[in-house]
Amino acid sequence: MPNEALERSRIHNVAIVGAGAAGLGCAVALGEFGVDDVVILDRHEVGASFRRWPQEMRFITPSFTSNAFGLLDLNAIVPGTSPAYTLASEHPSGVAYATYLDNVAQYFELQVKTGIDVCSVAVEANGTFTLTTTGRPVRAQHVIWAAGEFQYPNRNSFVGAEFCRHSSEVRTWQDLEGDQFTVIGGYESAADAAVSLVQLEKSVTVLARDATWNSEHPDPSISLTPFSLERLAWADSTGSVNLFGDVDITSVRVDGDRWLLHASDGRRWASETRPILATGFEGSLGRLDGLLEYDEDDILVVTEEADESTLAPGLFISGPILEHRGVNFCFIYKFRQRFAVIADAIAQRLGLDTTEAVAARRAAGMYLDDVTCCEESCAC
Amino acid sequence: MPNEALERSRIHNVAIVGAGAAGLGCAVALGEFGVDDVVILDRHEVGASFRRWPQEMRFITPSFTSNAFGLLDLNAIVPGTSPAYTLASEHPSGVAYATYLDNVAQYFELQVKTGIDVCSVAVEANGTFTLTTTGRPVRAQHVIWAAGEFQYPNRNSFVGAEFCRHSSEVRTWQDLEGDQFTVIGGYESAADAAVSLVQLEKSVTVLARDATWNSEHPDPSISLTPFSLERLAWADSTGSVNLFGDVDITSVRVDGDRWLLHASDGRRWASETRPILATGFEGSLGRLDGLLEYDEDDILVVTEEADESTLAPGLFISGPILEHRGVNFCFIYKFRQRFAVIADAIAQRLGLDTTEAVAARRAAGMYLDDVTCCEESCAC
Incomplete structure (x- = not known):
C-alpha cells in the first residue's frame, strides 16, 4: 500500500x-x-x-x-x-x-x-x-x-447583534477609538472589558441581565470571581463606569453615527461607539x-x-x-x-x-x- | 469553695x-x-x-x-x-x-x-x-x-538595629516622611515595604542577603510569591527601586541626619531616612x-x-x-x-x-x- x-x-x-x-x-x-x-x-x-x-x-x-x-x-x-x-x-x-x-x-x-x-x-x-x-x-x-x-463567540443573542463588536475579537483595548463605550453582558468578559477600558480612561456603561456584581452565590461560575469583583469595584470608584442590572437587550440598530440599544422593558441607550458584545461563547x-x-x-x-x-x-x-x-x-x-x-x-x-x-x-x-x-x- | x-x-x-x-x-x-x-x-x-x-x-x-x-x-x-x-x-x-x-x-x-x-x-x-x-x-x-x-519582630540581627524601624511597626506607609528609603531584607515583608513606598512615589533601595527575586525555588517559603514577584517587577519598572542581593548588613549607625549602613564585604550605603528593618520575626x-x-x-x-x-x-x-x-x-x-x-x-x-x-x-x-x-x- x-x-x-x-x-x-x-x-x-x-x-x-x-x-x-x-x-x-x-x-x-x-x-x-x-x-x-x-x-x-x-x-x-x-x-x-x-x-x-x-x-x-x-x-x-x-x-x-x-x-x-x-x-x-x-x-x-x-x-x-x-x-x-x-x-x-x-x-x-x-x-x-x-x-x-x-x-x-x-x-x-x-x-x-x-x-x-x-x-x-x-x-x-x-x-x-x-x-x-x-x-x-x-x-x-x-x-x-x-x-x-x-x-466560537455567541453573536446571535438579539436582533442587530451583528452591528456590535464581540469582546473576543479585540486584540487590545487600545485599538478602540472613542471615549464612551457600551458593554452588553454581566459576566467575566464584560467585567474585563469594562475594567480594561476604564484603565484607558474611557467611560463605560455596562448593561447586564443579572447584576452579577451584587450576587452572593459562592460558585464563581455564577458570581463574579474575587479578582473581577475587586477590579470592577476599582473601576466603579473612578466614577467612569455605570453598571445597570436587569437589562435584557432585545435589539441594536444603527442611527447615523451612533448605535441605539433597546431593552425588553422599554429602556433605551445610545452609544457613541460600536457596542461591545460580552455575551460569552x-x-x-x-x-x-x-x-x-x-x-x-x-x-x-x-x-x-x-x-x-x-x-x-x-x-x-x-x-x-x-x-x-x-x-x-x-x-x-x-x-x-x-x-x-x-x-x-x-x-x-x-x-x-x-x-x-x-x-x-x-x-x-x-x-x-x-x-x-x-x-x-x-x-x- | x-x-x-x-x-x-x-x-x-x-x-x-x-x-x-x-x-x-x-x-x-x-x-x-x-x-x-x-x-x-x-x-x-x-x-x-x-x-x-x-x-x-x-x-x-x-x-x-x-x-x-x-x-x-x-x-x-x-x-x-x-x-x-x-x-x-x-x-x-x-x-x-x-x-x-x-x-x-x-x-x-x-x-x-x-x-x-x-x-x-x-x-x-x-x-x-x-x-x-x-x-x-x-x-x-x-x-x-x-x-x-x-x-514578635526580629530586631537583633546586627549592631545598631535599634536605630532602624521594623516593618511591623508601620501602620501605614503614608506616615513615613522623606523621599528616599532603605529597606534591609529580601523576603515578603521587604518586597511589601518596597512596593508600598514606590506606590507613594518614593525611591527605595533594597539590601538583601539573598536575591530572592531571582530565585527559581518552587517553594514560596523560600522564593518570593508570584504576587510579590509581580508587584516588585512593577516597582522595578518605575525606575524607583534599586535591588541589591548578597548584602549582609553588619551594622547601622547614625551620622548627623543620616544613617550609615555597613555590609560584611565592606560596601556601605547612606540613608536619608531611618532604615526599614524587614528582617522578619x-x-x-x-x-x-x-x-x-x-x-x-x-x-x-x-x-x-x-x-x-x-x-x-x-x-x-x-x-x-x-x-x-x-x-x-x-x-x-x-x-x-x-x-x-x-x-x-x-x-x-x-x-x-x-x-x-x-x-x-x-x-x-x-x-x-x-x-x-x-x-x-x-x-x-
Missing part, C-alpha cells in the same frame, strides 16, 4: 480535537493511563485561544505554587506542574499561559498536529470515528472533543450535530460516568462546556478533574489495568468521579 | 494561646474531634496581628472560592469556609482577614478570652500546665501555643524557655506525629514557626493541615474515638500526617 493509503486506513486509539487546556490535559492523562497512539488536532496551534485573548486580559483564577501541600495550582492541567512557577505570575496573560501549555506539550512529548480544522465527525458502522478535516480525514476509535469556546459543539443529546433547557447531556455522548459511545467531551447536576465546570480547576475520568474509561476499553493510575490521580486531586459533590456552600 | 477558688482549681482540657489563624483553626478542629472545655487566650483580640498589619499590606497567598471542587481557599482555616467568599477579596488586607476570623469565632462559638497575655508556662508534677498570665493563672491538661510571629517561643528543644541550627524540634514538644508532652506548637525535614510551614495553607493532627492526638488521649473525624479532615485536605510529602518540585 502507498503511504497515503496506509495513513488513511490507520485508526488511532484516540483523536483529541483542540490543543488547549482540555485537549493537552486529556492527552497527558491518557499517557499516564497507558494509552498510546493519541493524536491531537488543532486548527491553529497549541494554546491558540489563549494567544488570541485581548492583550490586557488576565486569568481570573489565581495561580499559586501550593502543589507540594496537596493544593494543585488552580490553572495547572497536569499534576506536578504550576503556571505560577513556570510564569512567575499569579494572573497570567493569555500569551503567557500558552507558553505554559507549550511547555507541557513538549515535556510530555504530545503528538500535536496544528493547522488542521475538524469540520465534522461521523460514526462508522463498526463504531469508530472519521473526522473530516481541512487536511486528510482522521480515523480513531475514540474522540475527545476539547475545542473550547473562546473562538456558544462553543464548538455545533460541529457534532446529531451526535450529542441536549435537555429541555438546551444543556448538553453527557454520561456522569465519563462525560461521554449518550448517542455516540466513544465520543467524549472535555472543557468548560461541561455541566453536571446544575454545576457548571467552566473553570480549568473544575473541568481538569474529569480528564482522568475520560482517560480511565478509554484505557479500560482498551483492556488496560487502571487501578494504579486512578489512585495516583485521585491523590493528586485530579480524579472527580462523584459529580454530586460539587455544590458550593460556605459557612463563613 | 468560693467561685474564685473554683476557677483557680479548674483544669481545662485545652488552653490555646493566641486567637489568630492557628489558634482559632486548632479550636475548631478540637470541636470536630469532640474535645470540649477549650479556652483560647489572647493578649489583644481575635486576629490582633492581622489588625496591626500596615494598611497597604495584603495577603500574598490568593484566596479563591474553589472549595466545592476540593481546593480549599488557601487562606481558610476551617473546611467549608472561604475568605474569598466572605470578603469578596482575593488578597485581603489584615483588617479584612480579621473580620473573617471574627466570623469563624462566632459561627463556631469559640470561647475566646481577650486581653490576657500569657507570660510563661510551667509544667506541674502531674504533667498538667499552669499558664502565668496578666490575669489569673490558667490551668490546662494540654496547651497549644499558637501565638504567631508578627507581633523571631516569634513568641522565648516564653516557652526550657520546654522546647532546638537543633544545632536553632530550628525548633517538635514531634512529627503531632507537633508536640519533645521535652514537655502535652505542649503543642501550631503556626508559621513549624518546620519539618527542612520544609517551612510558614503559610496558612501549610500549617493549617496540622491543626487536626494536634486535635487528633489530644482527643485520643482523652479517650475519644477519632476515626470519623480524621477521615472527614483528610477528605477536606486538612489532615497532613506524612510530613515527608511536602518537598516542592515542578516539571513545568
Whole structure:
C-alpha cells in the first residue's frame, strides 16, 4: 500500500480535537493511563485561544505554587506542574499561559498536529470515528472533543447583534477609538472589558441581565470571581463606569453615527461607539450535530460516568462546556478533574489495568468521579 | 469553695494561646474531634496581628472560592469556609482577614478570652500546665501555643538595629516622611515595604542577603510569591527601586541626619531616612524557655506525629514557626493541615474515638500526617 493509503486506513486509539487546556490535559492523562497512539488536532496551534485573548486580559483564577501541600495550582492541567512557577505570575496573560501549555506539550512529548480544522465527525458502522478535516480525514476509535469556546463567540443573542463588536475579537483595548463605550453582558468578559477600558480612561456603561456584581452565590461560575469583583469595584470608584442590572437587550440598530440599544422593558441607550458584545461563547459543539443529546433547557447531556455522548459511545467531551447536576465546570480547576475520568474509561476499553493510575490521580486531586459533590456552600 | 477558688482549681482540657489563624483553626478542629472545655487566650483580640498589619499590606497567598471542587481557599482555616467568599477579596488586607476570623469565632462559638497575655508556662508534677498570665493563672491538661510571629519582630540581627524601624511597626506607609528609603531584607515583608513606598512615589533601595527575586525555588517559603514577584517587577519598572542581593548588613549607625549602613564585604550605603528593618520575626517561643528543644541550627524540634514538644508532652506548637525535614510551614495553607493532627492526638488521649473525624479532615485536605510529602518540585 502507498503511504497515503496506509495513513488513511490507520485508526488511532484516540483523536483529541483542540490543543488547549482540555485537549493537552486529556492527552497527558491518557499517557499516564497507558494509552498510546493519541493524536491531537488543532486548527491553529497549541494554546491558540489563549494567544488570541485581548492583550490586557488576565486569568481570573489565581495561580499559586501550593502543589507540594496537596493544593494543585488552580490553572495547572497536569499534576506536578504550576503556571505560577513556570510564569512567575499569579494572573497570567493569555500569551503567557500558552507558553505554559507549550511547555507541557513538549515535556510530555504530545503528538500535536496544528493547522488542521475538524469540520465534522461521523460514526462508522463498526463504531469508530472519521473526522473530516481541512487536511486528510482522521480515523480513531475514540474522540475527545476539547475545542473550547473562546473562538466560537455567541453573536446571535438579539436582533442587530451583528452591528456590535464581540469582546473576543479585540486584540487590545487600545485599538478602540472613542471615549464612551457600551458593554452588553454581566459576566467575566464584560467585567474585563469594562475594567480594561476604564484603565484607558474611557467611560463605560455596562448593561447586564443579572447584576452579577451584587450576587452572593459562592460558585464563581455564577458570581463574579474575587479578582473581577475587586477590579470592577476599582473601576466603579473612578466614577467612569455605570453598571445597570436587569437589562435584557432585545435589539441594536444603527442611527447615523451612533448605535441605539433597546431593552425588553422599554429602556433605551445610545452609544457613541460600536457596542461591545460580552455575551460569552456558544462553543464548538455545533460541529457534532446529531451526535450529542441536549435537555429541555438546551444543556448538553453527557454520561456522569465519563462525560461521554449518550448517542455516540466513544465520543467524549472535555472543557468548560461541561455541566453536571446544575454545576457548571467552566473553570480549568473544575473541568481538569474529569480528564482522568475520560482517560480511565478509554484505557479500560482498551483492556488496560487502571487501578494504579486512578489512585495516583485521585491523590493528586485530579480524579472527580462523584459529580454530586460539587455544590458550593460556605459557612463563613 | 468560693467561685474564685473554683476557677483557680479548674483544669481545662485545652488552653490555646493566641486567637489568630492557628489558634482559632486548632479550636475548631478540637470541636470536630469532640474535645470540649477549650479556652483560647489572647493578649489583644481575635486576629490582633492581622489588625496591626500596615494598611497597604495584603495577603500574598490568593484566596479563591474553589472549595466545592476540593481546593480549599488557601487562606481558610476551617473546611467549608472561604475568605474569598466572605470578603469578596482575593488578597485581603489584615483588617479584612480579621473580620473573617471574627466570623469563624462566632459561627463556631469559640470561647475566646481577650486581653490576657500569657507570660510563661510551667509544667506541674502531674504533667498538667499552669499558664502565668496578666490575669489569673490558667490551668490546662494540654496547651497549644499558637501565638504567631508578627507581633514578635526580629530586631537583633546586627549592631545598631535599634536605630532602624521594623516593618511591623508601620501602620501605614503614608506616615513615613522623606523621599528616599532603605529597606534591609529580601523576603515578603521587604518586597511589601518596597512596593508600598514606590506606590507613594518614593525611591527605595533594597539590601538583601539573598536575591530572592531571582530565585527559581518552587517553594514560596523560600522564593518570593508570584504576587510579590509581580508587584516588585512593577516597582522595578518605575525606575524607583534599586535591588541589591548578597548584602549582609553588619551594622547601622547614625551620622548627623543620616544613617550609615555597613555590609560584611565592606560596601556601605547612606540613608536619608531611618532604615526599614524587614528582617522578619523571631516569634513568641522565648516564653516557652526550657520546654522546647532546638537543633544545632536553632530550628525548633517538635514531634512529627503531632507537633508536640519533645521535652514537655502535652505542649503543642501550631503556626508559621513549624518546620519539618527542612520544609517551612510558614503559610496558612501549610500549617493549617496540622491543626487536626494536634486535635487528633489530644482527643485520643482523652479517650475519644477519632476515626470519623480524621477521615472527614483528610477528605477536606486538612489532615497532613506524612510530613515527608511536602518537598516542592515542578516539571513545568
